[in-house]
Amino acid sequence: MSLDPQRHLAQQIQKIPRSGIRDFFELVIGRDDVISLGVGEPDFSSPWHIREAAIYSLERGETSYTSNLGLLSLREAIAGYVSETFELRYDAKSEILITVGVSEAIDLAFRALLNPGDEVIYHEPCYVSYNPSIALAYGVPVAVATKPENDFSLKAADVAAAITPKTRALMLNFPTNPTGAVIDRAELEAIAKLAVEHDIVVLSDEIYSELRYEGTDHTSIATFPGMKERTIFLHGFSKAFAMTGFRVGYACAPQALMEAMMKIHQYSMLCAPITSQVAAVEALRHGAGPAEEMRQAYAHRRNLLLSRFAEAGIPCFAPGGAFYAFPDIRATGMTSQDFARQLLDEESVACVPGDAFGPSGEGFLRCCYAASTDSLREAMTRIGRFYEKHVS
Amino acid sequence: MNQLLELLQKNARQTDAEIAELLGRETADVTTELAALEKDGTIMGYTAILDQERYAPSKTTAMIEVRLTPERGGGFDRLANRIASFPQVKSCFLMSGAYDLLVIVEGDDIREIARFVTETLSTMNGILSTATHFQLKTYKANGLLQSVPSERERLPVSP
Numbered sequence: 015m016s017l018d019p020q021r022h023l024a025q026q027i028q029k030i031p032r033s034g035i036r037d038f039f040e041l042v043i044g045r046d047d048v049i050s051l052g053v054g055e056p057d058f059s060s061p062w063h064i065r066e067a068a069i070y071s072l073e074r075g076e077t078s079y080t081s082n083l084g085l086l087s088l089r090e091a092i093a094g095y096v097s098e099t100f101e102l103r104y105d106a107k108s109e110i111l112i113t114v115g116v117s118e119a120i121d122l123a124f125r126a127l128l129n130p131g132d133e134v135i136y137h138e139p140c141y142v143s144y145n146p147s148i149a150l151a152y153g154v155p156v157a158v159a160t161k162p163e164n165d166f167s168l169k170a171a172d173v174a175a176a177i178t179p180k181t182r183a184l185m186l187n188f189p190t191n192p193t194g195a196v197i198d199r200a201e202l203e204a205i206a207k208l209a210v211e212h213d214i215v216v217l218s219d220e221i222y223s224e225l226r227y228e229g230t231d232h233t234s235i236a237t238f239p240g241m242k243e244r245t246i247f248l249h250g251f252s253k254a255f256a257m258t259g260f261r262v263g264y265a266c267a268p269q270a271l272m273e274a275m276m277k278i279h280q281y282s283m284l285c286a287p288i289t290s291q292v293a294a295v296e297a298l299r300h301g302a303g304p305a306e307e308m309r310q311a312y313a314h315r316r317n318l319l320l321s322r323f324a325e326a327g328i329p330c331f332a333p334g335g336a337f338y339a340f341p342d343i344r345a346t347g348m349t350s351q352d353f354a355r356q357l358l359d360e361e362s363v364a365c366v367p368g369d370a371f372g373p374s375g376e377g378f379l380r381c382c383y384a385a386s387t388d389s390l391r392e393a394m395t396r397i398g399r400f401y402e403k404h405v406s
Numbered sequence: 407m408n409q410l411l412e413l414l415q416k417n418a419r420q421t422d423a424e425i426a427e428l429l430g431r432e433t434a435d436v437t438t439e440l441a442a443l444e445k446d447g448t449i450m451g452y453t454a455i456l457d458q459e460r461y462a463p464s465k466t467t468a469m470i471e472v473r474l475t476p477e478r479g480g481g482f483d484r485l486a487n488r489i490a491s492f493p494q495v496k497s498c499f500l501m502s503g504a505y506d507l508l509v510i511v512e513g514d515d516i517r518e519i520a521r522f523v524t525e526t527l528s529t530m531n532g533i534l535s536t537a538t539h540f541q542l543k544t545y546k547a548n549g550l551l552q553s554v555p556s557e558r559e560r561l562p563v564s565p
Binding site for chain 1: 562
């Protein structure tokens with residue numbers, strides 16, 4: 015007799031749908047002829063000096079647990095980096111927690127903050143984990159759609175309209191995965207005022223903040239008056255330093271919030287892997303040059319992609335950050351799913367359908383340009399051909 | 407840094423149009439700048455990078471340390487230029503430290519290089535001594551690793 019999921023699986027888990035990315039992944043996996051613009055990570059390996067530091071750490075036998083908070087040397091390096099880069103000052107001993115990627119930090123934050131039924135506002139289309147992470151913490155996800163006419167940036171007025179007495183937290187991610195959108199300072203300041211006025215905690219996932227183009231500015235919401243004490247600043251090493259597989263991120267927050275997150279982290283994760291933490295220290299100490307070289311390469315590829323979209327007549331706004339373009343395929347009359355599936359069948363190019371990042375991504379496609387220029391050129395030729403055939 | 411030159415150094419066979427596309431510039435603009443860089447000698451030439459072990463496995467390279475007598479007025483320049491002018495000399499540098507010139511020589515085999523050192527180089531007036539080191543194996547040349555260790559797998563679709 016087989017197990018009855020209805021009876022044996024938690025209701026909370028049963029309510030959460032499978033990730034749309036996983037469905038699409040299964041279509042692509044096993045085909046070796048595919049050019050993929052479907053990834054969400056750098057195409058570079060971690061710079062050699064970082065890999066070498068990890069190897070040396072293993073040679074020295076550094077294979078033990080670290081403090082639950084993470085290596086003090088890493089927390090100190092992070093305090094310095096965050097202060098220099100974001101003008102935010104956190105105490106390395108009590109306000110910084112090293113996590114297994116930003117994903118863990120997001121989970122910790124929601125579990126630390128939410129009581130059943132508390133609402134969390136997030137902007138959409140967005141990274142696939144926000145909605146389920148809120149739901150897994152028994153919160154109520156409240157999506158605010160960002161709009162194509164605003165280049166998928168968030169408007170304070172839309173946030174204001176979503177606030178209710180039950181709103182406990184606001185989740186932000188600029189530059190945004192999957193759109194590459196950024197937010198301007200004035201709008202962010204207006205959102206900060208709302209957070210203060212309504213006593214809302216803000217989670218700010220700034221994982222893509224180093225990857226900005228054409229002089230786009232970046233301000234952390236935590237820098238506005240009254241914000242540092244209510245912001246959980248989230249960052250990590252995956253994108254800027256090409257360290258996705260090392261799985262190391264961090265949260266910076268006021269001590270009281272950090273204490274609460276620590277209670278969960280120490281029992282569930284204990285600590286992030288020591289090898290990854292040592293590699294992260296190296297990234298902060300000597301990684302600025304290689305990181306800038308990678309950013310430069312993304313900048314070139316972004317130019318390539320945008321010029322090819324323009325040539326093919328596919329509308330696409332110029333994304334200010336991350337390494338994604340989010341072209342508008344509505345003129346074909348196809349759904350994102352149909353477009354992506356047929357593009358895969360007919361032209362062997364994988365792009366992720368926009369609705370995998372929430373219903374407001376419908377009619378769009380996420381194209382990651384963290385790929386070689388040769389692959390990008392070939393992929394864009396094929397996408398252009400496909401679009402022309404299907405556009406009405 | 408000049409981004410145009412950095413791109414060219416990675417791949418000099420890219421067309422002007424391709425470079426323009428990466429830099430977000432006009433093709434004509436790139437063509438004009440390249441012509442100017444060629445004219446003023448910043449770009450000295452374009453060449454293919456070969457894997458010598460595939461292309462000419464018997465070809466031999468040696469690094470020769472040369473000590474020489476500096477001359478009044480010209481220092482090392484006259485003699486260094488004389489040595490550098492031999493076609494088998496691929497590079498020639500004035501060095502600090504225990505010797506004066508580092509001369510990198512290529513030959514079809516060891517004998518050819520030996521002949522160059524014993525019959526030509528060491529017999530020149532002003533050469534005090536030479537020490538020849540033959541290259542045994544290449545791990546990295548021209549910024550390129552010779553054997554890339556592994557093909558890494560990346561998921562075709564990830565969040």
